[in-house]
Structure formats: C-alpha cells, structure tokens
Amino acid sequence: MSSVKDTIPRRDYQSELDGIRALALIIVLIYHTGFELFSGGYLGVDVFFVLSGYLITNIVISQFDNKKFDYADFFERRARRIFPALYIVLLVSTIPAWFLLVPPDMVSFVNSQSSAAAFLSNIFFWRESNYFDTSSELKPLLHTWSLGVEFQFYLIYPIYIGLAYRLFPKYIFQTTAFLFLMSLALSHWGAMVKPTPNYYLLPTRAWELLYGALVALWHIKHRDRKDFTISKSKADLITLIGLLLVITPVFYFTTETPFPSAYALIPTTGTALIIIFSKHASIFYKVLTLKPLTYLGLVSYSAYLWHQPIYAFIRQLEDYLSGIGVWVAAFFSTIILASLTYHLIENPFRSRSKISTRSFYSTTATALVGLFGFSIFTNTTNGFENRFHLPENLQAQYELPTSDNGWCFYSIDTNRELPLGAAGTQCSIGKKQGFEYQGLLVGDSTAGHFEPFWDEVGEQINAKISSITTNWCYPSLTDNFTWSKDTPAFDQCLFNRQYVKEHAKDFDFIVLSGLWMQLKSENRLSEVDELLNYLIKDLNKKVIIMAQAPMFDRVSILKSIYMQHNPKIIDKDIDAQEINKNFNLLADNNTNLYFITREELFADNSQDIPKLTREGLPYSLDGIHLSIYGSVKAAETFLGNHRQSNLEKFISEQIIN
Structure with a gap:
C-alpha cells in the first residue's frame, strides 16, 4: 500500500465538490454541442476555476502551516495530476487530425498541440485569434487554454503564499482580496477594451481562481470556530441560491455578454456559496453527493480533455454525421473515454510507488520532445500537403x-x-x-x-x-x-x-x-x-x-x-x-x-x-x-x-x- 506521501492526500476529501464539478462539466458538454438554449454554457469553465483556487489553497496553506511545503514536490504533484491525461489526449487526437484536417488546419492543430503540451495554449490562441481564424468549434484543442491559465497560476501562487507567510502572515486574506479586486477590475476593463487577451490570459482570469482562494482562506480561518452554526434549512436555501446563480446565466448569457467581467461574478459567487454552505445542507448535500454525480466529478478532468477533440472532429464529418443522436453518442463517448483515462492513466501516474519520479519526468520529457518534433516537422511540410493532390x-x-x-x-x-x-x-x-x-x-x-x-x-x-x-x-x-x-x-x-x-x-x-x-x-x-x-x-x-x-x-x-x-x-x-x-x-x-x-x-x-x-x-x-x-x-x-x-x-x- 502506498504511503500518504506517495499519493495525493484524500483525508479532507469533500464529495460535494465533485458534485459541483459534475454540474460544471455537464454545462460545458451540452454547451459545446451547440445546444442554443445553453447559450451561456461557457461559464462552466469559470466554475472550475473557482473550485481549483479553493482546492489548491487548501493544499498549499495546510503545507505551509505544517512547515512542510516543498515547491518541487508541489510541482510534481500538480504535474502528475495534469500532464499524463493531457498528453494522452494530445497524442491520440493526432490520429483523426491526420485523416480529417486539411493542411492549413493541420498546421494550426500541431502548433496548438505543442502549445498545450507546454501549458501556453492560452497565449497561443490569443495570438492566433483573428479574422482569418478557424471557427472555435472546429479547433480540437481550443479548450486547453484554460489549462494554461490554471497551470500558470499554480506556478506563481505558491510563491506568493510563501512570501505572504514571511512578510505579512496575519494579512494573507486581505492581500489576496486586494489581488482579487485588482484582477477583477482589470478583467472588467479588458472585457470592454481588450476582449481577446482578457478572455485568454492569466491576469484577467486570476480573480476567479483567487475567489476560490478567498473561500478557502475564510474556511481555514473559521474552521475551529464553535459559533459558526447554520440550520440545514438555511444552508439548503443559500445553496439553492448558489445553484441558481450558476445555472440561470447559462440560459441568459450569450457570446455577446462581456466576459469575463463583473458579469462573471454571478456564477462565481454562486459557486462560492455552494462550496461554503452545501456541506451544512441536507437536501442539496445529498443531491451533490449522489454516486453518479461524484463519479462524474472524479472523471471531469479527463472528460473535459476529451470532449473538445471529439466534438470538433464530429463537426469535420458533418456531411456524414448529424442529428441529436450523434451528439448523445458524443456525450457518452466522452464519459466512457474519461472513465478509462481516469482509471488507466490518471490514478496510476499519481502514485510514486507505481511510477517513480524519475520515470514520470523521463516519460513526460519524451512525450514533450515528440510533440514539439512533430510540430516542427508538420510546419516544414506545410501540414503534410502530400496527403492531398492540389496541383503544384x-x-x-x-x-x-x-x-x-x-x-x-x-x-x-x-x-x-x-x-x-x-x-x-x-x-x-x-x-x-x-x-x-x-x-x-x-x-x-x-x-x-x-x-x-x-x-x-x-x-x-x-x-x-x-x-x-x-x-x-x-x-x-x-x-x-x-x-x-x-x-x-x-x-x-x-x-x-x-x-x-x-x-x-x-x-x-x-x-x-x-x-x-x-x-x-x-x-x-x-x-x-x-x-x-x-x-x-x-x-x-x-x-x-x-x-x-x-x-x-x-x-x-x-x-x-x-x-x-x-x-x-x-x-x-x-x-x-x-x-x-x-x-x-x-x-x-x-x-x-x-x-x-x-x-x-x-x-x-x-x-x-x-x-x-x-x-x-x-x-x-x-x-x-x-x-x-x-x-x-x-x-x-x-x-x-x-x-x-x-x-x-x-x-x-x-x-x-
């Protein structure tokens, strides 16, 4: 049996959070099918950001409190959590890309592939966005921009917490709140003036992760308080309000809504309320901890990775594949692939007893070099033009x-x-x-x-x-x-x-x-x-x-x-x-x-x-x-x-x- 140090700690596992993840995943998956009723379904990603900020803060703060924080160890844990499933999706996606993507799109695909492997795809897609750009629904790896934002946050955030512990340990919440407000203000301004970089880049997305961080810091500060009590009926009511704040914009926000901006406070505040109060609730705690939901939450990362390539390649075949049945099949195919990836890739790679640090990094480096090499070769051959027969x-x-x-x-x-x-x-x-x-x-x-x-x-x-x-x-x-x-x-x-x-x-x-x-x-x-x-x-x-x-x-x-x-x-x-x-x-x-x-x-x-x-x-x-x-x-x-x-x-x- 592996030691506590060999795997990601689960003793503070909050099953209701996986229920929230499942909700966000369902919103994203349905939205990307093109279902018009879910016109604001893109905000599922914002729910993920708040959850990520909350969970990562709990991990980092607990380690600093116990004087056990090690940046290299933290990085490895994050890498083990994120890299393997991502690289599998990147590699497998190359197969349909070879057969379905014409040369200009193949070049764009491999460039996004290498950018995603280096967690820079948010910057890549920001720079690529222009009038001649491929429609977003046809880009197999567009969704990886959010991984770029998260991983860049993971690299910087522990450094900030470490400095805060040394310089102003009593004011970590206040300084985090200040950074939250600065990023939110920048985001609201950027939504009106510079919407493209505002959408993709960390400085204008950080506040959503910091929102989750503030919730975690508040929890940590009040976890030993005996006077914080709330009845289950009130907790249910507030959790319901949180759910409504998350779900309602899904039907009313559109691509014309300035986003992210102050508008994003609606779903992110809803997520914060659910995190804080659902554990004290009765009805909604039971709903969020239903086995099917929590399982869907557990595989949500892999499901998020698989859904965009599956959906994009289906759209490449729209002459042959169409109708509601195709999208239902795509939805369940995403979940099946996610389940396989979770059990066969995610879990084994998270255990040091199964895969050593040296093996993990050597495997990761090999995959990274392979992806970059493939990108260079594809660019030099103009997207493998010889696959087709355009007259010279x-x-x-x-x-x-x-x-x-x-x-x-x-x-x-x-x-x-x-x-x-x-x-x-x-x-x-x-x-x-x-x-x-x-x-x-x-x-x-x-x-x-x-x-x-x-x-x-x-x-x-x-x-x-x-x-x-x-x-x-x-x-x-x-x-x-x-x-x-x-x-x-x-x-x-x-x-x-x-x-x-x-x-x-x-x-x-x-x-x-x-x-x-x-x-x-x-x-x-x-x-x-x-x-x-x-x-x-x-x-x-x-x-x-x-x-x-x-x-x-x-x-x-x-x-x-x-x-x-x-x-x-x-x-x-x-x-x-x-x-x-x-x-x-x-x-x-x-x-x-x-x-x-x-x-x-x-x-x-x-x-x-x-x-x-x-x-x-x-x-x-x-x-x-x-x-x-x-x-x-x-x-x-x-x-x-x-x-x-x-x-x-x-x-x-x-x-x-």
Missing part, C-alpha cells in the same frame, strides 16, 4: 493576396512587423505606367481579396488602382470597427479612413468592398450610405461597389480544395444576396454609381453562380474570402464576357451633378 502550379495561389505575398492588402493584424501608418497606403495594382485613370480600392479583407481581379482589369481599362485595405476596415468614415479595437488593425483603419477623406478627390473613381452581410447584421450599412453621399455628392466622384462573394461553409471549402468535395453555401448567404440586390437597384438609379454583380464575377454565360471554376476548384479560400486564384479567375470571367467596356465607359463619362 496552384499551391501558391491558394492564399489571400496580402503584402506578404506581393499584393497590397495590409494585413497588419496577422503580420505585426508591418509598420503602422503611411506604409499601408502606398501600394498599387493595375497599369503602373501609361495609365489613363487612377482608382482607389477601399475596404477590409474582402476588398483586399479583389486585388488580383483589379490588377487584371486595371491593365485592360488603362487604370492604376491604389489599394487602401486592412483587416476589418469596412468602407466608412467613422471610427467604428467590426472587431476588437485592441488590434493594430483598428489604428491602421483610422489612418486609412483619414487618407480617404484627404485624398479621395485625387482619384477618378473609388472602389468599395466589404463584408456587406456583417454590416447589415450590425446595423452599419448606414455608414456606407454616408460614405457614398460624401464621395458622390460632395466630391463628385464615380463609385464602384463590389458584390459580396458567395459565402460557403469553411470546412466544405477547404475539403473542396484538397479533397474534391462539393462546397456548401451557408444559410446566411441569403442576406448577402439581398444586400447585393439592393446595391444593384441603387446603381440602376444613380449614374455615378456602378455595381459589379456576382454574375459578372463568377457566371460564365449563365445566370447561375457556379461554386467551382472550370478546373473544378473553388473561387473561395475559406468560405468568405477569394483566393488569389479565385480572384484571377473572377477577372477572367469578367473580361471574357467583355464587361470591361461598360466599366470603362462608366469611368470615362462626365460626372452628372
């Missing part, structure tokens, strides 16, 4: 045209080395010498993706076109933005819009392009109308509006590129079609406005919009943007149908006031 002459063209590959689109958010300011306004396409007209292309990435189109068309109509485009910078003269304003793209956007105000008068025509569907959903199309009035009425300029390209399901587009699947147009494209129709009507009634339709871009002697080019490849790169290849093919269609003559006639005609 097209490989370089299946990218978004950006300043990084010879075009103009100033993707300053994805390339932070680009200088902010005038450098983003000095690139041009089309006819560089001997041109008759000068044009200006303005907008976001869906304007940038038309650069190859305008390069070809500009040559034919004798026009040089300056491209002033950057991420999320839709055509407008306001300071509004469709993404977080904490990105450098926002500052570049303001510079671009000021450039338009000052220099639009110097051009013969202005081309506008944007993600019109998104602008409609966010009630921003009026800003485009204001810009049109400014350009046409105030400056007497010719304006060309580009139709929004067809919108496809991203997975189906990538598979159509690499696996010859037929891409699927998403339901939201109906809105884009309606807006395109409205712009066309507007142009019909305004001689200074020209609208280039989808038919002119993609339909070759047909009113039907084809999904694929004559080569059997999609115009689209990712479901929203055209690739370089797709943009060039759109130009060939446009010029092949002799549409440039009408366009040149429009540009050359005298402005009608």
Whole structure:
C-alpha cells in the first residue's frame, strides 16, 4: 500500500465538490454541442476555476502551516495530476487530425498541440485569434487554454503564499482580496477594451481562481470556530441560491455578454456559496453527493480533455454525421473515454510507488520532445500537403493576396512587423505606367481579396488602382470597427479612413468592398450610405461597389480544395444576396454609381453562380474570402464576357451633378 506521501492526500476529501464539478462539466458538454438554449454554457469553465483556487489553497496553506511545503514536490504533484491525461489526449487526437484536417488546419492543430503540451495554449490562441481564424468549434484543442491559465497560476501562487507567510502572515486574506479586486477590475476593463487577451490570459482570469482562494482562506480561518452554526434549512436555501446563480446565466448569457467581467461574478459567487454552505445542507448535500454525480466529478478532468477533440472532429464529418443522436453518442463517448483515462492513466501516474519520479519526468520529457518534433516537422511540410493532390502550379495561389505575398492588402493584424501608418497606403495594382485613370480600392479583407481581379482589369481599362485595405476596415468614415479595437488593425483603419477623406478627390473613381452581410447584421450599412453621399455628392466622384462573394461553409471549402468535395453555401448567404440586390437597384438609379454583380464575377454565360471554376476548384479560400486564384479567375470571367467596356465607359463619362 502506498504511503500518504506517495499519493495525493484524500483525508479532507469533500464529495460535494465533485458534485459541483459534475454540474460544471455537464454545462460545458451540452454547451459545446451547440445546444442554443445553453447559450451561456461557457461559464462552466469559470466554475472550475473557482473550485481549483479553493482546492489548491487548501493544499498549499495546510503545507505551509505544517512547515512542510516543498515547491518541487508541489510541482510534481500538480504535474502528475495534469500532464499524463493531457498528453494522452494530445497524442491520440493526432490520429483523426491526420485523416480529417486539411493542411492549413493541420498546421494550426500541431502548433496548438505543442502549445498545450507546454501549458501556453492560452497565449497561443490569443495570438492566433483573428479574422482569418478557424471557427472555435472546429479547433480540437481550443479548450486547453484554460489549462494554461490554471497551470500558470499554480506556478506563481505558491510563491506568493510563501512570501505572504514571511512578510505579512496575519494579512494573507486581505492581500489576496486586494489581488482579487485588482484582477477583477482589470478583467472588467479588458472585457470592454481588450476582449481577446482578457478572455485568454492569466491576469484577467486570476480573480476567479483567487475567489476560490478567498473561500478557502475564510474556511481555514473559521474552521475551529464553535459559533459558526447554520440550520440545514438555511444552508439548503443559500445553496439553492448558489445553484441558481450558476445555472440561470447559462440560459441568459450569450457570446455577446462581456466576459469575463463583473458579469462573471454571478456564477462565481454562486459557486462560492455552494462550496461554503452545501456541506451544512441536507437536501442539496445529498443531491451533490449522489454516486453518479461524484463519479462524474472524479472523471471531469479527463472528460473535459476529451470532449473538445471529439466534438470538433464530429463537426469535420458533418456531411456524414448529424442529428441529436450523434451528439448523445458524443456525450457518452466522452464519459466512457474519461472513465478509462481516469482509471488507466490518471490514478496510476499519481502514485510514486507505481511510477517513480524519475520515470514520470523521463516519460513526460519524451512525450514533450515528440510533440514539439512533430510540430516542427508538420510546419516544414506545410501540414503534410502530400496527403492531398492540389496541383503544384496552384499551391501558391491558394492564399489571400496580402503584402506578404506581393499584393497590397495590409494585413497588419496577422503580420505585426508591418509598420503602422503611411506604409499601408502606398501600394498599387493595375497599369503602373501609361495609365489613363487612377482608382482607389477601399475596404477590409474582402476588398483586399479583389486585388488580383483589379490588377487584371486595371491593365485592360488603362487604370492604376491604389489599394487602401486592412483587416476589418469596412468602407466608412467613422471610427467604428467590426472587431476588437485592441488590434493594430483598428489604428491602421483610422489612418486609412483619414487618407480617404484627404485624398479621395485625387482619384477618378473609388472602389468599395466589404463584408456587406456583417454590416447589415450590425446595423452599419448606414455608414456606407454616408460614405457614398460624401464621395458622390460632395466630391463628385464615380463609385464602384463590389458584390459580396458567395459565402460557403469553411470546412466544405477547404475539403473542396484538397479533397474534391462539393462546397456548401451557408444559410446566411441569403442576406448577402439581398444586400447585393439592393446595391444593384441603387446603381440602376444613380449614374455615378456602378455595381459589379456576382454574375459578372463568377457566371460564365449563365445566370447561375457556379461554386467551382472550370478546373473544378473553388473561387473561395475559406468560405468568405477569394483566393488569389479565385480572384484571377473572377477577372477572367469578367473580361471574357467583355464587361470591361461598360466599366470603362462608366469611368470615362462626365460626372452628372
């Protein structure tokens, strides 16, 4: 039998806490199935954070009280608890990834894999988050960001407690409360101003763990008090209030709720109340300590690890797997795998008598080196492109045209080395010498993706076109933005819009392009109308509006590129079609406005919009943007149908006031 030192101590085991874990796990698992009723189910992670802060504080404080704290021992115990199950999930996930993920997603997957292995995935996903990013529900390892936050907390927190014991032992609760308030204030500010790093990083998440720490410190301070009594009926009532504080936001919070922020105080306070009072309760203590719940709580860590890869890979197979039955099977598959992992991996690795310290660290190091090596090799092979058969002459063209590959689109958010300011306004396409007209292309990435189109068309109509485009910078003269304003793209956007105000008068025509569907959903199309009035009425300029390209399901587009699947147009494209129709009507009634339709871009002697080019490849790169290849093919269609003559006639005609 192993000694107390050989395994994690269980003498203070509180079974009701596993009941709370089970509740949080169920919330997370149902939320990630896409069940709309659970729109705020993401807060299950916040419940886990409070519980983690509570438990880790009990462990650390008890060891400091007994003068037995050893940082190396503490680290090893945490590592034994967390590393083995995580590494198994990371390794096993590689198998379906190999068969299901196309090269760009495979590269992202292995990079997230190595980041998760080093407990830095919260930083990785913060840095990766941008407009061209894969949908979160398709990222097999996105959930590991929370492990990064927790482990980083585990590394720092014992150091803080050790210093507190030496410098101000009587004021540990007060200083912890101060840190809690500082982190909460930063989190609330970050939710409004810098939502992406606010969501992923430790400084703005620490308060949730510290909330649990405060509960533990309060418990420790009052554990010997005889005057702290509460009736079971009152404890049940307060526990019920706590449960309602946790459960109610699940149905009312949405992805639009600023989070984490002061809003997160609702579920975290509910968790704190349950921790404090459920042990004194009667009804709810019995509920939370039901065997099925406590068992689910015991395997909750492994279940949390397995659920996201299972769910994400199911979504990769949505052409074949769909319906409520699939998600029920996914739920129970998660629990079964979690149970196996708990008994075969978690428990054995927690025992030093079964696996020595040396064996544990050598195994961990081997897995870590293997994962990092696999990541490097995958990046050097561009996601193992040889698994698929994209024609070599097209490989370089299946990218978004950006300043990084010879075009103009100033993707300053994805390339932070680009200088902010005038450098983003000095690139041009089309006819560089001997041109008759000068044009200006303005907008976001869906304007940038038309650069190859305008390069070809500009040559034919004798026009040089300056491209002033950057991420999320839709055509407008306001300071509004469709993404977080904490990105450098926002500052570049303001510079671009000021450039338009000052220099639009110097051009013969202005081309506008944007993600019109998104602008409609966010009630921003009026800003485009204001810009049109400014350009046409105030400056007497010719304006060309580009139709929004067809919108496809991203997975189906990538598979159509690499696996010859037929891409699927998403339901939201109906809105884009309606807006395109409205712009066309507007142009019909305004001689200074020209609208280039989808038919002119993609339909070759047909009113039907084809999904694929004559080569059997999609115009689209990712479901929203055209690739370089797709943009060039759109130009060939446009010029092949002799549409440039009408366009040149429009540009050359005298402005009608």
